[in-house]
Amino acid sequence: MLTEFALYSDRLFMAAVGVYVLAMVLHGAEYAVQRSAKGVLVGAGGPAVETDAPPPDAPPRDGSGPGRAERYGRMGVSLVVLGAVLQAASIVLRGLAAQRWPLGNMYEFTSAICLAAVVAWLVVLRRSPASRPMGLFVLLPVVILLFLGGTVLYAPAAPVMPALQSYWLVVHVTTVSIASGLLMVPGVASLLFLLRRSGKLEGFAERLPSADALDRLAYRITIIAFPLYTFAIMAGAIWAEAAWGRFWGWDPKETVAFVAWVIYAAYLHARATAGWRSGPAAWVNVAGFAAVIFNLFFINMVVSGLHSYAGLG
Template identity: 70%
Template sequence: MPVDPILSLFSDRFFMGSVAVYVLAMLMHAVEYAAARDAPAKVLVGAGAPVEAEAADPVEPPAPAGRTRAERFGRMAVSLTVLGVLLHLGSLVMRGLAAQRWPLGNMYEFTSAICLAAVVGWLVVLHRSPALRRAGVFVLTPVLILMFLAGTVLYAQAAPVVPALQSYWLVIHVTTVTLASGLFLVTGVASLLYLLSRSGKAAGLVAKLPSTDVLDRVAYRVTVVAFPIYTFAVIAGAIWAEAAWGRFWGWDPKETVAFVAWVVFAAYLHARATAGWRTNRAAWINVLGFAVVVFNLFFINMVVAGLHSYAGL
């Protein structure tokens, strides 16, 4: 099928536009973070790690007249993030229309879609817990790093996919993997910030973050949503493998690492429900899970040869 060069060009322009808007949003969040008041003071309980003096979500007290400078910049950052999402979504839609297929056929499209899922997931979290807005700069930073890599190292021209990917299972399997991976980015950042806050290290960097209780709850609740989606994606991949290669499981490198990631996230959810493991240990497991997802996305796709070698590079 011929590729529409005009739509492909507009897709690339929308992608670059979304990156530019995300950069502006990140800068606005950085200004908000710098101008915000410190989070509630931490007190030491026994010989343990610092614990927040207040467990409730910290909300910046309103200024006597109108909104504070930090709140104004924070609101502008969220508005810009929404605009970036619209441009980002438009980029993927036009890429699909240009190539006349589902726009998840190579590493450029897949990485871009993961970033979109992460930002949309973050906006949903903000809608439910506006006090988390101060962490926006830490969420958008890895998103922009991934998008920079997608637009440079991983970029591929719009083109039809190889015959092995011309299946409705591409829509089902790869889309669900994308959604789960984007949400895992949010949980990984939340757990990493949680660990930094509890360790007492980099105190100047994390002093204005929401309480550790809030960060922990975000990591857990988003993982609770992402894990079933990821589980379905693994099962759908096995069914697709049986249809394409005649077996449900063949210990292909990407299959194996995907299963390892599933085990790690299952261990995190179990640890969160186990006394003595629901704090730092559980958070470390969650960070490890996201690291495995990133390893599977880049190293396995780009370095290790296997049946899933469809990176488009």
Template identity: 65%
Template sequence: MLVDPTIAMWSDRLFQATLVVLLLALVFASLEYAAGRVARAAARQEELAAVGASGATPARPGDDGTAGRATRTRADRHGRIGVSLMILAALTHLGSIVLRGFAAYRWPLGNMYEFTSALCLMAVGAWLVLVRRHPGLRPAGVFVLTPVVLLMFVTGTVLYLDAAPVVPALQSYWIIIHVTTITLASGLLLVPGVASLLFLVKRHGKPASWAAKLPSAESLDRLAYRVTVLAFPLYTFGIITGAVWAEAAWGRFWGWDPKETVAFVAWILYAAYLHARATAGWKNSGAAAWINTAGFATIVFNLFFINMVVAGLHSYAGV
């Protein structure tokens, strides 16, 4: 038996459940973000009322800050529910990936559906770790969840494939080393990509309705830098192991295949970002953030356009 259909079915159901739970988490993250804006507006109104009120003016409900505290508490409650749902989604998502591997009797990273699914899991896991360590970043969760939910939807519809054995070229232990490393790195790099975009929004203050609620520009810049510092060595190792695998499979380490070329361009961009970010005068600069954003855009381009449109030796998308 090449594939266990029962296990494959449960893998698919867990994936679908994960998407539903992530959608709910996105709803609560959005409610937290919106409630935070209401809290700031209420606090501002209270401040203006306190400045302009005379001693004879009777106190109004909420002028003592009770309404603002209640709104902030509501925002915190929404945020905590959102994080709890993300944890549940991560568990069901991990179960889906593990069952996919058992169903097909192989490492579950053999096509675009499986790769993108695992990338989303890594992004959610990285964000949960960051929020655990730095709770003040939680209001930005809606902007991390949005691309993850979109990717999950595309993965479950456009990229979906039934569980099946991989093509002979992928039947190698290198798929465990190379593809897993690239998946981990790509999932991690989604977070600094979003953080750099939010840094640019915060720095320029436009749109104002978004910028006001975001964490400080310094914290977003620091987040983008630290996660990139962690992900870049993984990405580098993934490229190196890919070259070793290419030599074993095709008799050459590097052949400027489209996927290899774009992956190298992304590596150059991230190396330039880290160098710029570590250079005096570039810290908290928009130029460094743009470079980081361009790096992640290149990874997304490589993931979708190169895999699905351009023909090459790495055309294993299955779609």
């Protein structure tokens, strides 16, 4: 039975990745159709062009339903929901197969982070449907991370070593997974904000939400994720005292986690400071997201430290 749970978990994981890829394709099609529609109506640098033909993303003239872009977007969101359900089921079955909390290695940790990012994105869409053109760019890092998790980082379902058999595994690693996943969305939003604000690739970025909307989105999610990330670091320190006899030892992973915390604290401060509120603050937010990703992969996989044996966040 446990072997079957592990097999079904792996298959559901692969199915979720496939569904996310299809969702990316549909969001890409939505984005392309919207751009081409604008290109039909407005000449490159010229006046509006008179035409009797409706743009590709316009509703049908008989009122029978949404236009192509709208349909592609809705289908993409539906697939993201399906992918999240499949991925959540994969994580649950993984825990049943290993008979433990399913966050015991990098494969499981990466899957949890990506699920948190997807759920956060769906909540954003629920509250702000106009943000949907971001879907392609939010799903891109999710698909990349899941591909790495299912190939390079994959580990068979198995019990964890005694040092990790603690309830702090549930508290610390779950919290840091959720916080890291949440921070993925504002990281992408800040990157798109900088692209939108720079004026470069204007034709490519014109279908994105406005720069102000992207900036607000990044800030609002970060102020939710930052307290969770803070709690995760505190919980990790308490676990370290129980496991290693000290709260803090400047282990490489601890150090980079603290650096990321300082960067995000600086972002929240910069966001409330005149002169830093827009572009400079967004760069700080991007730096914080880069630190989180660096800590997740480089520190876990390359640098030797007390956390290396666990492959955990």
